[in-house]
Amino acid sequence: MAKTVEELRAEYATKEKILEVKDLVIKFSLRGDVLTAIREASLDLYKGESLCIVGESGSGKSVLTKSFMGMLDANGWVESGSILYEGQDLAKYKTEREWLRIRGKEIAMVFQDPMTALNPLRTVGRQIQEAVELHQGLRGRPAKEAVYELLEQVGIDDPVRRYKQYPFEFSGGMRQRVVIAIALACKPKILICDEPTTALDVSIQAQILELLTQMQKAYNLTLIYITHDLGVVAHVADRVAVMYAGEIVEVGLAEEIFYNPKHPYTINLLSSLPQLGVKGQDLFAIRGTPPSLFKEIQGDAFAPRNPMALKIDFLHRPPYFEVSPTHKAKTWLLDPRAPKVELPEAIRLLQSKWGDDVVADA
């Protein structure tokens, strides 16, 4: 069934927040220097939705989501800000004991590379069973049965035989299914998928994606999906958050982001999509490199690479401007005083399709 954007907005107005990130700052110390990987990022996650996080390499997608599980590398820490989950501020968690209440039980993760995500010397079944034992309170025979069931659920046939096999006896796609089974065994409320299909063949990518959407329904999961692939985004996302240099620069319903992008970075990102290329014109590419995270960033982090940057972009950091109740972006372009700028042709074409007649697949 297809829903209009208005209907989706109305739906979101009644949805409950499950996770609230507020002005989160995450730093790392690296050879005596300190770098700021996450710069006052704010993000809300709603129960049951699929949120895609996009942004170029190094923008902080993994770091941000790892901080929800206390899985930052040892040289990193939360400097300020909060991560609210069920009345608790995860940003204040320090000890392993505290994090064990969250990891797996509340939030689980699927990683990018299934070839290395499993212990090569332990049977696949045992590795799933560890999660079953930790989070479902089962032991022995019943735990094993639960593993068989999980294996079947994620599409692995002959679970009794597969239980006893080692990861090297599984293909990449099958291993990713095992990793997903491990995540499901934890019975989490939130599932973070950090580029779960990047390392796989294209044909397998679709299968894994399909499996994840199925499992989301079956387990009532809230999904955070990190990806570079805007095709994947179009396929799975209810909402999209766009990251740039450690900030969430724009967030909105998938339709809002795709058809009505507001932040120059989002606009540039979409313009560089081959699918959107205008016939006879060179494919668009974002020029320049992201800013150094070691230095304090003045104004809008994207300004130096932005051909339509305003003067103020170099001086002051833009706040969020609301485009709709579900759509906001951190750019001075949305300030009422901002001059009108010429958008790339591809985006104008997109925007011309934008309106209340745009419908989303549900």
Added chain:
Amino acid sequence: MLRYIVQRFFQSLLTLFVVVTVVFILMRFMPIEGFFGPNYDKLDPEQQQAILRSMGLLDPLHIQLKNFYLQLLRGDLGTSTIFRPNVPVWEIIAPKIPYSLFLGWASLTLSITIGFTLGVFMARYKSTFLDRLGTLYIVIINAVPSAVYYLFLQLYGKDLLNLPMLFDPDNPKSWILPIISMALGGIAGNAMWMRRYMVDELNKDYIRLARAKGMRNSAIMFKHVMRNAMIPMVHGIPTSILLVMVGSLYIESLYSIPGMGGLLIQAIQRQDTPLVQALVLIFSAFSIFGLFMGDLLMAALDPRIKLGAKEGSR
């Protein structure tokens, strides 16, 4: 699995064969005096030649080699020339084996248990005081010539702990110092590698997944990291055995232990070629046996070998 074992077994046999040959050739480079009895000085050249001929030492090399193999196959290691003239070498060596075996076994056990444990703790508490202390120990053991700390231990063991300076089979207290001395190097080596392998494992991706699913660090250490690090460690056990044997050469002389190590030193000093030859063969056989055992243990621990996986199979 069976194929792997059979393969390794024949490889070991082949190695043994090569070693036997090399030992034989090396022994032909030893001073010729080693083949005569105590009266070497009194023999004139003709008599010497006669003795050599009677021992088959003037035959062409390949005939000698063939005879040597046949002799070994019969279990005949030759007779001593100087040490105890005309006594079969085996009779000299046999009573010494239990001492060497016992002391070697004890120190090997010590070096593995303590070394592995130390390594585990150093990895678990990496970059803390404990880790630094362990590293200091490893550095010292590796930097100081072993003969120096052997002596050091012998002297201070006596002065401070009142432990016997010489070995006495009937007094277990006198076994302590030689066993510890022999184990020190192995402990350092095992601890160093164990720490290293565990730290390697800790940086692997699957540890992240194990944490993400909510396992405690201690459980991860125990069920994943330690077990995986054991595989390369097991591979190193033959080296430990070798180290212990090398140590025993000096330690057995130092503490007057009536074992094979001390015997080898004496045999070399007194140029008893058949005795040296037999001892070198026995030591080699032990090492090859150790290597073989290491391979078997590997196979038992590593499913990729157990199931005959091809590297990189998906």
